[in-house]
Amino acid sequence: MRFALPPLSALSPTGLLFAATGAIGLWLPLVQFKPNRIVAGQGVDLIAALPGPAGWAVALGMAAILALGLAAGRGLGLRLGLAVLGLGLSLFALGLAARGLMPEGNRMARVSPAAGFWLQFLAFALMATDALARLRPGIRTRAAILAGAVAAGTGVLASGWLDRTSVMIEYAARAEMFSRSLWQHLLLAFGSLGLAFIVGLPLGIAIFMARPLRKPVLTLLNMLQTIPSLALFGIMIPIFGWVAAHVPGAADLGVAGIGPFPALMALFLYALLPVVSNTWVGLSSVSPAVRDAALGIGMTPAQVLRQVELPLALPVVLAAVRIVLVQNIGLAVIAGLIGGGGFGSFVFQGLNQTAMDLILLGALPTIFLALVAGIGLDLVIETLSRQKHRSTP
Amino acid sequence: MIAKLFLTLAAALLAALLFTPESFTEVFRPLTHNNAPPIYLQTSLLRLTLSHLALVGIAVTASTLVAVAGGVLVTRPAGREFLPLARTITSVGQTFPPVAVLALAVPAMGFGAGPTLVALFLYGLLPVFENTLTALSTLPPSVLEAARGMGLTRRQRLWQVELPLALPVILAGVRLTAVISLATATIGSTVAAKTLGEVIIAGLLSANPAFVVQGGLITGLLAILIYEAFQRLESWSAHRAGLIRPQ
Numbered sequence: 001m002r003f004a005l006p007p008l009s010a011l012s013p014t015g016l017l018f019a020a021t022g023a024i025g026l027w028l029p030l031v032q033f034k035p036n037r038i039v040a041g042q043g044v045d046l047i048a049a050l051p052g053p054a055g056w057a058v059a060l061g062m063a064a065i066l067a068l069g070l071a072a073g074r075g076l077g078l079r080l081g082l083a084v085l086g087l088g089l090s091l092f093a094l095g096l097a098a099r100g101l102m103p104e105g106n107r108m109a110r111v112s113p114a115a116g117f118w119l120q121f122l123a124f125a126l127m128a129t130d131a132l133a134r135l136r137p138g139i140r141t142r143a144a145i146l147a148g149a150v151a152a153g154t155g156v157l158a159s160g161w162l163d164r165t166s167v168m169i170e171y172a173a174r175a176e177m178f179s180r181s182l183w184q185h186l187l188l189a190f191g192s193l194g195l196a197f198i199v200g201l202p203l204g205i206a207i208f209m210a211r212p213l214r215k216p217v218l219t220l221l222n223m224l225q226t227i228p229s230l231a232l233f234g235i236m237i238p239i240f241g242w243v244a245a246h247v248p249g250a251a252d253l254g255v256a257g258i259g260p261f262p263a264l265m266a267l268f269l270y271a272l273l274p275v276v277s278n279t280w281v282g283l284s285s286v287s288p289a290v291r292d293a294a295l296g297i298g299m300t301p302a303q304v305l306r307q308v309e310l311p312l313a314l315p316v317v318l319a320a321v322r323i324v325l326v327q328n329i330g331l332a333v334i335a336g337l338i339g340g341g342g343f344g345s346f347v348f349q350g351l352n353q354t355a356m357d358l359i360l361l362g363a364l365p366t367i368f369l370a371l372v373a374g375i376g377l378d379l380v381i382e383t384l385s386r387q388k389h390r391s392t393p
Numbered sequence: 394m395i396a397k398l399f400l401t402l403a404a405a406l407l408a409a410l411l412f413t414p415e416s417f418t419e420v421f422r423p424l425t426h427n428n429a430p431p432i433y434l435q436t437s438l439l440r441l442t443l444s445h446l447a448l449v450g451i452a453v454t455a456s457t458l459v460a461v462a463g464g465v466l467v468t469r470p471a472g473r474e475f476l477p478l479a480r481t482i483t484s485v486g487q488t489f490p491p492v493a494v495l496a497l498a499v500p501a502m503g504f505g506a507g508p509t510l511v512a513l514f515l516y517g518l519l520p521v522f523e524n525t526l527t528a529l530s531t532l533p534p535s536v537l538e539a540a541r542g543m544g545l546t547r548r549q550r551l552w553q554v555e556l557p558l559a560l561p562v563i564l565a566g567v568r569l570t571a572v573i574s575l576a577t578a579t580i581g582s583t584v585a586a587k588t589l590g591e592v593i594i595a596g597l598l599s600a601n602p603a604f605v606v607q608g609g610l611i612t613g614l615l616a617i618l619i620y621e622a623f624q625r626l627e628s629w630s631a632h633r634a635g636l637i638r639p640q
Contacts, residue, residue, distance in 0.1 A: 129478060227612075229579075230582075231610075234597050234605035237597075237602075238424075334492060337583065359496050371489075375488075
C-alpha cells in the first residue's frame with residue numbers, strides 16, 4: 001500500500017482520521033434550537049448559527065487546523081497547540097451560537113450542543129490526545145497538564161461564556177441542587193472507598209497470614225461482584241430498613257433504608273474485592289529475602305508488616321484505590337434511581353422527563369470526575385512505584 | 394470437584410427459576426408484604442432472560458469483531474501510526490462510567506433497545522481491544538522469527554501463528570466484556586430495553602424485594618455460568634495453541 005501510493009506517506013494517517021471526523025462535524029448541525037426543553041429541536045449549522053461572517057471565520061479556522069494536522073512530520077508541540085486552539089474555537093462557537101439564537105427574555109427556548117459540536121470537539125480532543133501520547137511527557141508534565149486542563153475547563157464554565165447553552169441553563173435552575181448532588185456523589189464514592197479500606201485492609205492482611213481463609217473470603221467477594229448493581233442497590237433498601245427498625249441503636253448511627261445509606265453500603269460491598277485482593281497480592285509480592293532480612297535485623301513480625309511489607313505493597317494497594325474510585329464514581333449514578341442522591345438524580349430525572357439537557361447535566365460531571373480520578377491516581381501510582389524501584393536496587 | 398458441583402447446582406437453579414418460576418412462590422413469599430405477588434409474571438422470566446442474553450450476545454459479538462480487527466490493524470505496519478492514540482483511548486475510555494455512556498446514548502438513539510445496544514457495544518470494545526493489543530504485541534519474538542523463517546506470508550503468520558497464540562488472552566477480554574455487559578444491560582431497562590432489569594425495577598417501584606432478588610439472582614447466576622464457560626474456552630484454546638498455562 002505504502003509503496004504503491006508514495007504521496008500518501010506525506011499525510012499523517014491519524015491526521016486523516018481527525019480531519020474526517022472534524023469535517024463531518026462541520027457539516028452536521030452545530031446546535032439544536034428547541035422552542036422548549038422537552039420537544040425535539042431543529043438543527044442549525046455553524047454558518048447559520050453564528051452572527052454575520054463569524055460562522056465563516058470559525059469554519060475556516062477549524063478547517064485550517066484540521067488541514068495543518070494532515071501533514072505528517074509537523075512538530076508535536078505545534079500539533080498540540082493547534083488542537084487546543086481547535087477546542088477553544090469549538091467552545092467559542094457553541095457559546096456564540098447560544099447567545100445569538102436565544103431570543104431575548106425567553107425562558108423556555110433551549111439551544112443545545114448537537115452532533116456537529118460533539119464531533120468537532122471529539123476531533124480536536126483526539127488530536128490533542130494523539131500529540132500528547134506521542135510526546136510522552138514525564139510525570140510532572142502530565143500532572144501539570146491535568147491540572148491545567150481542569151483549570152481551563154472550570155475557567156470556561158466560570159467565565160459565563162456558555163451560560164446561554166441548554167445544559168448551563170438547566171444548571172442555573174438547579175445550582176443549589178447541583179452542588180448538593182456533587183457532595184453526595186463524592187461522599188458516596190469516597191465514603192464507600194474509606195469504609196472498604198477500614199474493613200478490607202485488615203481482611204487482606206488476614207488472608208495473607210491465614211492461608212485457609214483465603215479461598216472462602218475471595219470466593220464470597222467474587223460472588224458479590226456478580227450481583228448486578230441495580231439489584232444490589234435495590235436489596236440494600238429493605239435490608240437496612242429492617243436493621244434500622246429492629247436493631248436498637250442502629251438508626252442513631254445513621255443506618256437507614258432510605259436516602260444515601262443503602263447506596264453507600266452497596267458501593268462498599270463492590271469495593272471490598274479490589275481492596276482485599278490487591279492487599280493480599282501486594283503483600284505476597286514482597287520477596288521472602290526482604291522479609292527474612294527484616295526479621296534477621298531483629299524486627300518483630302508486626303514491625304515487618306508495618307514498616308517493610310505494607311510500604312512495599314503500597315503501589316498495588318493504591319491500584320485498588322484507583323479501581324474502586326473510578327468504578328464507584330460511575331456506579332454511584334445508580335443511587336439516583338433509589339433516592340440516594342448524587343448526579344444520578346439528574347440522569348434519571350432527565351430520562352423520565354426525556355429532558356436530554358438534564359441527562360447531560362448528570363452524566364458529564366460524572367464522566368469528568370471519573371476521568372480526573374483515573375488519570376490523577378495513575379500519576380500517583382506511577383510516582384510511587386518509581387520511588388520503590390529507586391529505593392530497592 | 395466442589396466447584397463442579399457448585400456450577401451444576403447453579404445451572405439447575407437457573408433452569409428451575411426460568412422454566413417453573415411458580416414453584417418458587419413459597420421461597421419468595423417471605424420477602425413480600427401486603428400480599429404482593431412473590432413471582433414476577435407480567436412478562437415471563439424466560440422471555441426476559443432470552444432477550445437480555447440476545448442483547449448482550451449481539452453487543453459482545455459486535456464489539457469483539459470490531460475490537461479484534463482494530464487490535465490487528467494497529468499492530469500491522471500500516472496501522473502503527475494509530476498505536477499511541479489507541480492505547481490512550483483504551484485506558485482513558487475505560488474510566489467512562491457505563492451508566493453515563495448509556496444515558497448519553499439516549500439523546501442520540503431514543504428509548505428502547507437501541508441505546509442499550511450502542512452503550513454495551515461501545516463499552517465492550519475497550520477490554521477486548523486492550524487484550525488483543527497486549528496479546529499481539531507481547532508474542533515471543535522467537536516464534537514470530539521461526540514463522541517468518543518457514544516462509545509464511547504475513548497473512549499466514551497472522552492467521553496461523555499470531556491469532557491462535559493470542560486467542561486465550563483475547564478470550565479473557567471477551568469474558569470481561571460479557572460479564573460487564575450482562576450487569577450493565579439490566580440498567581438498560583431504565584430506558585425501556587427488555588432485560589432482566591425490568592424485574593428489578595418493577596421491584597424497586599412497587600417496593601417488592603422479591604422481584605429485586607429474582608432479577609438479581611437470575612442475572613448473577615448467568616454471570617457465574619458465562620464466566621466459567623469462558624474460562625473453559627480460554628484454557629481449551631491455550632492447550633490447543635500449545636501454550637502451557639498454570640491452572
